[in-house]
Amino acid sequence: MKQMSLGLSMRYHGYHVAAWRHPEYRPGCNLDFSSYRAIAQAAEAEKLDMIFFADGLAVRGVDRPEGAMSHDMRNAELEPLTLLAAIAGATRHIGLVATASTTYNEPYHIARKFASIDHISGGRAGWNVVTSWSDQEAQNFNKTANLPREERYARAAEFVDVTKGLWASWEEDAFVRNKETGEFYDPEKVHVLDHEGAFFKVRGPLNSAPTPQGHPVIVQAGASAQGRDIAARHADIVYTVAQTVEEARDFYADLKSRAAELGREEPPLIMPGITLYVGATQAEAQAKFDELQALIDPLAGLNILYNFVGDLSGYPLDGPVPQDLPHSNISIAKGLLQKAKDEDLTIRQLYETVAAGFTGRYMIGTPESIVDDMQLWFETGACDGFNICPPLLPQGMEDLSRFILPELRSRGLFRTDYPGTTLRETLGRKRPVFGAARTLAEA
Amino acid sequence: MKQMSLGLSMRYHGYHVAAWRHPEYRPGCNLDFSSYRAIAQAAEAEKLDMIFFADGLAVRGVDRPEGAMSHDMRNAELEPLTLLAAIAGATRHIGLVATASTTYNEPYHIARKFASIDHISGGRAGWNVVTSWSDQEAQNFNKTANLPREERYARAAEFVDVTKGLWASWEEDAFVRNKETGEFYDPEKVHVLDHEGAFFKVRGPLNSAPTPQGHPVIVQAGASAQGRDIAARHADIVYTVAQTVEEARDFYADLKSRAAELGREEPPLIMPGITLYVGATQAEAQAKFDELQALIDPLAGLNILYNFVGDLSGYPLDGPVPQDLPHSNISIAKGLLQKAKDEDLTIRQLYETVAAGFTGRYMIGTPESIVDDMQLWFETGACDGFNICPPLLPQGMEDLSRFILPELRSRGLFRTDYPGTTLRETLGRKRPVFGAARTLAEA
Ligand SMILES: Cc1cc2nc3c(=O)[nH]c(=O)nc-3n(C[C@H](O)[C@H](O)[C@H](O)COP(=O)(O)O)c2cc1C
Numbered sequence: 061m062k063q064m065s066l067g068l069s070m071r072y073h074g075y076h077v078a079a080w081r082h083p084e085y086r087p088g089c090n091l092d093f094s095s096y097r098a099i100a101q102a103a104e105a106e107k108l109d110m111i112f113f114a115d116g117l118a119v120r121g122v123d124r125p126e127g128a129m130s131h132d133m134r135n136a137e138l139e140p141l142t143l144l145a146a147i148a149g150a151t152r153h154i155g156l157v158a159t160a161s162t163t164y165n166e167p168y169h170i171a172r173k174f175a176s177i178d179h180i181s182g183g184r185a186g187w188n189v190v191t192s193w194s195d196q197e198a199q200n201f202n203k204t205a206n207l208p209r210e211e212r213y214a215r216a217a218e219f220v221d222v223t224k225g226l227w228a229s230w231e232e233d234a235f236v237r238n239k240e241t242g243e244f245y246d247p248e249k250v251h252v253l254d255h256e257g258a259f260f261k262v263r264g265p266l267n268s269a270p271t272p273q274g275h276p277v278i279v280q281a282g283a284s285a286q287g288r289d290i291a292a293r294h295a296d297i298v299y300t301v302a303q304t305v306e307e308a309r310d311f312y313a314d315l316k317s318r319a320a321e322l323g324r325e326e327p328p329l330i331m332p333g334i335t336l337y338v339g340a341t342q343a344e345a346q347a348k349f350d351e352l353q354a355l356i357d358p359l360a361g362l363n364i365l366y367n368f369v370g371d372l373s374g375y376p377l378d379g380p381v382p383q384d385l386p387h388s389n390i391s392i393a394k395g396l397l398q399k400a401k402d403e404d405l406t407i408r409q410l411y412e413t414v415a416a417g418f419t420g421r422y423m424i425g426t427p428e429s430i431v432d433d434m435q436l437w438f439e440t441g442a443c444d445g446f447n448i449c450p451p452l453l454p455q456g457m458e459d460l461s462r463f464i465l466p467e468l469r470s471r472g473l474f475r476t477d478y479p480g481t482t483l484r485e486t487l488g489r490k491r492p493v494f495g496a497a498r499t500l501a502e503a
Numbered sequence: 504m505k506q507m508s509l510g511l512s513m514r515y516h517g518y519h520v521a522a523w524r525h526p527e528y529r530p531g532c533n534l535d536f537s538s539y540r541a542i543a544q545a546a547e548a549e550k551l552d553m554i555f556f557a558d559g560l561a562v563r564g565v566d567r568p569e570g571a572m573s574h575d576m577r578n579a580e581l582e583p584l585t586l587l588a589a590i591a592g593a594t595r596h597i598g599l600v601a602t603a604s605t606t607y608n609e610p611y612h613i614a615r616k617f618a619s620i621d622h623i624s625g626g627r628a629g630w631n632v633v634t635s636w637s638d639q640e641a642q643n644f645n646k647t648a649n650l651p652r653e654e655r656y657a658r659a660a661e662f663v664d665v666t667k668g669l670w671a672s673w674e675e676d677a678f679v680r681n682k683e684t685g686e687f688y689d690p691e692k693v694h695v696l697d698h699e700g701a702f703f704k705v706r707g708p709l710n711s712a713p714t715p716q717g718h719p720v721i722v723q724a725g726a727s728a729q730g731r732d733i734a735a736r737h738a739d740i741v742y743t744v745a746q747t748v749e750e751a752r753d754f755y756a757d758l759k760s761r762a763a764e765l766g767r768e769e770p771p772l773i774m775p776g777i778t779l780y781v782g783a784t785q786a787e788a789q790a791k792f793d794e795l796q797a798l799i800d801p802l803a804g805l806n807i808l809y810n811f812v813g814d815l816s817g818y819p820l821d822g823p824v825p826q827d828l829p830h831s832n833i834s835i836a837k838g839l840l841q842k843a844k845d846e847d848l849t850i851r852q853l854y855e856t857v858a859a860g861f862t863g864r865y866m867i868g869t870p871e872s873i874v875d876d877m878q879l880w881f882e883t884g885a886c887d888g889f890n891i892c893p894p895l896l897p898q899g900m901e902d903l904s905r906f907i908l909p910e911l912r913s914r915g916l917f918r919t920d921y922p923g924t925t926l927r928e929t930l931g932r933k934r935p936v937f938g939a940a941r942t943l944a945e946a
């Protein structure tokens with residue numbers, strides 16, 4: 061029986077915008093490595109496929125409405141690649157995925173760092189490819205505004221090609237290390253890339269050995285046509301945001317057929333984000349939800365919306381969301397306005413929705429009702445698993461252990477042990493093929 | 504009584520060019536995290552100040568003489584920042600220093616990653632600032648040749664300013680995390696950099712909290728006037744290469760006076776590299792040395808020299824080193840030619856010298872004779888400690904434990920326990936001062 065993949069998204073120690081105001085949230089835990097380590101080890105004890113860190117390259121908010129920014133906890137975090145490496149050394153089985161932007165990095169660094177984490181972890185690294193979306197990021201990297209989407213994705217496409225080309229620099233058996241002859245590697249088995257493209261000029265080879273997984277797993281998160289194209293071509297996993305099962309099925313079918321058209325043998329696994337409020341009873345779950353929602357500062361709520369649809373502080377909080385807003389260029393913004401319209405939401409309700417699920421989907425329920433829903437999605441072509449974005453950590457992980465995983469397992473929907481040692485094996489995916497014939501063009 | 508600082512340089516599992524051919528060298532150990540971890544833990548058990556990783560951003564060699572490159576072990580390593588982070592999670596006291604180039608990085612990434620390692624390690628991170636030296640590195644980063652020294656160092660100076668400015672983004676008490684009022688930070692205590700210079704345009708603030716050390720320790724390695732200038736201005740530690748005590752005293756005096764002229768209260772600590780071949784008797788030490796020297800492949804030997812003084816394969820191996828060679832622009836090259844001249848070395852002897860000490864200084868002796876020498880340097884103004892570059896690891900660390908450290912301790916020259924928890928405390932240095940008044944110009 062096919063089983064689902066589950067990831068735990070660990071950023072900020074909880075995705076709820078008011079997580080840090082929860083009575084049990086320990087101030088500063090988001091800077092405390094031992095706390096991440098404990099959660100990762102708990103996730104590993106439960107055989108989750110992977111932990112995941114989103115990322116941004118700036119204090120991304122702007123102070124709209126005035127005074128709002130200082131109410132936002134998402135300003136000072138650990139850097140995900142160093143954090144992932146530290147967790148790699150303290151775990152043995154769980155996959156380790158972190159986000160890195162193709163817009164504000166160089167392929168050589170990214171290829172090298174993820175390869176290194178793959179070595180350190182014994183084959184558990186994954187790279188979440190994103191193109192970044194805020195002007196604040198651009199302003200930390202010699203620019204004034206974010207690049208237009210076309211250019212970001214053109215760069216991303218070339219970036220991933222170069223990175224995969226660098227990962228193929230050394231054939232699996234290139235290192236002969238012959239103590240007798242003094243030959244350390246076979247020069248026939250190392251490849252120079254000599255890439256020259258619109259964005260990058262990279263000679264190679266990478267100064268890193270082939271990694272335990274062949275190369276790290278590739279994850280993609282970006283919903284536009286351009287994002288889907290990169291996902292279809294390269295991704296092992298696609299993170300998505302979907303509010304309804306229909307929407308998710310459309311995305312799923314679209315992405316699998318794009319991959320098939322490109323002749324990929326193994327299409328990407330599709331993993332929508334979900335935020336769970338779960339209790340032994342519906343009332344218990346609802347109480348968990350209500351407790352956090354009551355802690356949302358209206359300033360913080362308006363501040364989240366600002367990134368997507370601009371400053372709404374001039375409108376009544378309990379009035380309707382205006383539909384003629386000049387929304388931002390990213391797919392999430394359009395989806396939000398649509399949702400506000402479809403569900404007749406007030407401004408407060410809209411930010412409460414976003415705060416509760418951080419642009420993803422949230423559910424409030426018992427183990428049975430939530431797993432019913434997950435099973436429906438999984439078995440009717442809406443997804444291959446879920447990227448779980450808990451409102452609060454470590455509580456969200458404890459809720460998985462206590463409520464969700466036993467129910468999933470009782471239905472045979474989730475594993476009881478790791479099938480192998482690498483993330484690729486956990487995901488049930490084949491090792492990428494390397495060899496003398498593998499050139500950049502084929503990668 | 505003043506005590507010396509000691510670092511262990513861990514790259515490649517040994518600096519001797521033939522280390523990998525040693526009968527006890529386990530093939531692939533340089534890709535094995537658990538092996539680095541064990542050595543770092545041994546160094547911590549002995550209360551060393553720090554471990555250190557050099558770095559390069561390319562397979563740096565070129566194939567001269569033909570066929571030589573494949574005899575060089577220095578081609579595929581773990582990436583030092585990820586490796587350091589992984590070791591951070593597995594140690595508690597030892598300082599953690601890694602190299603990052605200012606020529607092929609962006610300050611925002613470097614500020615963030617080292618800050619993150621400082622958090623993860625509880626205040627033990629250090630950044631070794633280098634400007635890189637090979638064309639192969641340039642060719643992996645959109646260029647054809649390395650930048651001229653003036654430009655590299657102009658960029659480095661601005662890079663360090665921006666990085667320190669980013670580290671000062673948040674005042675120590677900026678994060679109020681007031682659950683009652685919803686105020687997460689005090690907006691008066693966060694600073695935007697708004698840097699615009701010749702090389703970088705960086706707005707800030709850094710999305711990272713002030714680190715346990717205030718900011719990570721700064722190390723510098725580069726011997727030219729421009730390199731010394733950056734060291735005098737910013738460094739806590741300077742790595743050097745010195746063959747004689749006179750040379751080392753000159754460097755020491757020069758750097759301390761440059762720092763004094765700049766009004767620095769605490770001048771940098773000077774730590775020359777040394778490679779030790781030590782045994783209970785002189786004969787035992789010599790045997791260790793001879794065993795490794797006998798394993799040097801002439802091709803590998805000529806290949807090391809190539810980077811500094813070009814292809815010498817046309818000259819007789821046992822003939823003199825020609826003095827009219829077009830040597831490379833870096834300080835080490837000049838020093839090597841001088842040494843060859845002063846000591847009347849043959850080509851084979853020159854590469855044997857480099858191989859034995861990897862451009863640093865090496866000693867063959869008993870604990871007494873070696874510690875006599877270290878003490879002389881330490882007590883006569885030649886250094887504040889040593890950066891130990893063992894020919895072979897983990898053996899080099901075992902030799903320190905067994906021979907060198909007991910002797911140093913019996914003379915009161917080295918600590919018996921860590922004085923505090925951070926690297927800064929271990930080094931006996933003050934915490935950098937932050938505050939609203941701290942602007943980029945003052946950093
Ligand atoms: C589920 C999901 C997760 C994302 N995570 C990140 C992230 O961690 N960091 C980031 O910079 N962008 C992230 N993005 C943004 C995208 O990578 C992309 O930059 C943005 O969505 C604009 O591209 P698009 O129009 O293709 O969606 C995420 C997007 C989605 C859909």
Ligand SMILES: Cc1cc2nc3c(=O)[nH]c(=O)nc-3n(C[C@H](O)[C@H](O)[C@H](O)COP(=O)(O)O)c2cc1C
Pocket residue numbers: 556557558559602604632633634635636652724725726727728729730731742743744776832833834835
């Ligand atoms: C002791 C020492 C260690 C060095 N370590 C590195 C290193 O790990 N990586 C690197 O790229 N350069 C390293 N360098 C090179 C310098 O940073 C610098 O790029 C080069 O020496 C040229 O500059 P200079 O003329 O100032 O010496 C080192 C130099 C010295 C003296």
